[in-house]
Amino acid sequence: MGFEVHVVVTLPAPPNEATMYAIDHQFESATHAAGSKIVNIEEHVSMSDEADALAFVRSLVLDALPPRSTITTITATSD
Numbered sequence: 001m002g003f004e005v006h007v008v009v010t011l012p013a014p015p016n017e018a019t020m021y022a023i024d025h026q027f028e029s030a031t032h033a034a035g036s037k038i039v040n041i042e043e044h045v046s047m048s049d050e051a052d053a054l055a056f057v058r059s060l061v062l063d064a065l066p067p068r069s070t071i072t073t074i075t076a077t078s079d
Contacts, residue, residue, distance in 0.1 A: 002046040003053040003076040007061050009039045012068040019066065026064050038072070050076050 014037050024030040029042040041061060047053040053076050061071060
């Protein structure tokens, strides 16, 4: 049992190729539209509690992002 956690992040500026490369290689999936400051991140975690899964992924995302980035939304879907 686990959760697929979906995170929408707003960066202070559109990410460059190096930033997206680093984020994409840290998480299951990281995508953004060209020129956009919005990045969509997906990460699967094997935890039994949704609140713990959200808190864990939130901490990973905040550690991986450039300064002044904000998490716009974070949701989890049970699998």
